[in-house]
Amino acid sequence: MLRVRLEFSGGAELLFGGSKAVAAELPDPHAAGTTTVRELIAWTKTNLLKERPELFVQGDTVRPGILVLINDVDWELEGELEYRLQDGDTVVFISTLHGG
Amino acid sequence: MASRKGCVLCNGERRALVKIPSTLAPSCKECFFLHLENNVYNTIVRHALFKPGDRVAIAASGGKDSTVLAHVMTTLNKRHKLGLDLFLLSIDEGITGYRDDSLETVKRNEQQYGVPLKIVSYEELYGWTMDAIVKQIGLKNNCTFCGVFRRQALDRGAAMLKVDHIVTGHNADDIAETVLMNIMRGDFARLQRCTAIQTATDETIPRSKPFKYTYEKEIVMYAYFKKLDYFSTECIYSPNAYRGYARAFLKDLESIRPSAILDIIHAGEWYQSAQQVKINVPVAGGAGCGGTCVRCGYMSSSGLCKACVLLGGLDRGRPRRAIAADAE
Numbered sequence: 001m002l003r004v005r006l007e008f009s010g011g012a013e014l015l016f017g018g019s020k021a022v023a024a025e026l027p028d029p030h031a032a033g034t035t036t037v038r039e040l041i042a043w044t045k046t047n048l049l050k051e052r053p054e055l056f057v058q059g060d061t062v063r064p065g066i067l068v069l070i071n072d073v074d075w076e077l078e079g080e081l082e083y084r085l086q087d088g089d090t091v092v093f094i095s096t097l098h099g100g
Numbered sequence: 101m102a103s104r105k106g107c108v109l110c111n112g113e114r115r116a117l118v119k120i121p122s123t124l125a126p127s128c129k130e131c132f133f134l135h136l137e138n139n140v141y142n143t144i145v146r147h148a149l150f151k152p153g154d155r156v157a158i159a160a161s162g163g164k165d166s167t168v169l170a171h172v173m174t175t176l177n178k179r180h181k182l183g184l185d186l187f188l189l190s191i192d193e194g195i196t197g198y199r200d201d202s203l204e205t206v207k208r209n210e211q212q213y214g215v216p217l218k219i220v221s222y223e224e225l226y227g228w229t230m231d232a233i234v235k236q237i238g239l240k241n242n243c244t245f246c247g248v249f250r251r252q253a254l255d256r257g258a259a260m261l262k263v264d265h266i267v268t269g270h271n272a273d274d275i276a277e278t279v280l281m282n283i284m285r286g287d288f289a290r291l292q293r294c295t296a297i298q299t300a301t302d303e304t305i306p307r308s309k310p311f312k313y314t315y316e317k318e319i320v321m322y323a324y325f326k327k328l329d330y331f332s333t334e335c336i337y338s339p340n341a342y343r344g345y346a347r348a349f350l351k352d353l354e355s356i357r358p359s360a361i362l363d364i365i366h367a368g369e370w371y372q373s374a375q376q377v378k379i380n381v382p383v384a385g386g387a388g389c390g391g392t393c394v395r396c397g398y399m400s401s402s403g404l405c406k407a408c409v410l411l412g413g414l415d416r417g418r419p420r421r422a423i424a425a426d427a428e
Contacts, residue, residue: 064351064352065316065351067324069324072325076119094324
């Protein structure tokens with residue numbers, strides 16, 4: 001098992017039944033340390049996403065406009081979908097809505 | 101395993117946490133904050149938006165853009181001794197479960213930044229809340245009412261505060277979206293105006309957009325790292341579908357090449373029509389031609405301003421007719 005803390009904000013929490021933070025336990029079927037963010041997003045869609053999946057997922061990645069941080073670092077600096085999750089990582093998804 | 105890239109702006113002294121969209125530079129938190137603040141400061145200086153002693157109202161909704169704008173404006177005012185008298189100006193449309201919650205954020209901002217807050221409501225100005233309007237006319241055209249009313253309400257609130265200037269939180273993504281929408285609709289008159297950093301006529305208080313060149317991603321990251329609390333719920337009455345398409349398209353472009361957003365703004369800025377003078381006629385509630393509304397005195401190109409036309413329909417209980425007349 002791989003333990004990862006997931007956080008949803010900026011409106012993304014509304015797609016997850018209002019949950020702002022989830023302590024997730026993912027199966028780690030491959031060799032330890034090979035599960036990627038791509039697999040995390042697919043797992044999140046299957047197991048946590050409550051409504052309107054098209055507002056969160058597009059293909060095998062998040063919908064453009066959703067910002068992702070891995071351990072408080074912009075995922076664009078961490079290999080995005082290819083980042084290999086470590087036990088104890090925190091992944092933040094921030095939706096950006098129009099307005100404000 | 102994480103790569104631990106160094107910040108390219110301070111020569112790798114600190115770890116990079118954000119990839120800046122306009123330059124793709126991996127940047128540490130401190131350099132990123134400075135990048136955003138300097139970008140806004142340069143925009144203010146280059147366009148000479150203010151002069152010392154100006155009274156400036158920050159249009160504040162409690163959302164991400166205006167919350168970050170309030171933070172950055174107060175920061176720059178202190179750091180660069182701009183000499184501005186800042187105010188927060190909020191509009192209460194009267195939408196239960198949406199605006200009442202977001203106004204709580206603005207009230208916290210008033211305390212945090214020590215900037216006085218003025219709230220003007222549709223109910224006090226027009227005698228109608230948006231809740232009451234939607235109850236009467238349903239969810240069709242309600243955004244027309246809200247848009248017309250908000251524009252006037254901001255002007256009236258600004259007049260009550262006796263400010264010289266209004267700043268709004270429109271960011272680069274918003275402006276690029278508007279350019280795309282105006283191209284898709286073939287609206288040449290608006291295409292020429294929509295990239296202007298400042299709008300002003302003799303009759304209205306100048307409005308400007310200090311975040312014109314600031315990416316939405318930067319604003320959200322800034323709020324995240326500064327732990328600024330903002331309100332993030334879509335308006336319960338507004339599907340805003342057309343903008344949604346432009347936005348989705350723009351976000352797809354950005355994911356391929358982030359500079360697309362600034363490129364589109366740049367293209368919009370250089371767009372000129374041979375028929376500029378002919379097309380650019382005044383619109384009610386926009387650039388006026390000197391007339392005023394016979395009922396309320398607000399600038400208007402015809403006898404009644406747009407808000408009074410809409411109100412006339414509401415008060416007679418026939419809102420649909422008012423909109424039809426308005427469209428002719």
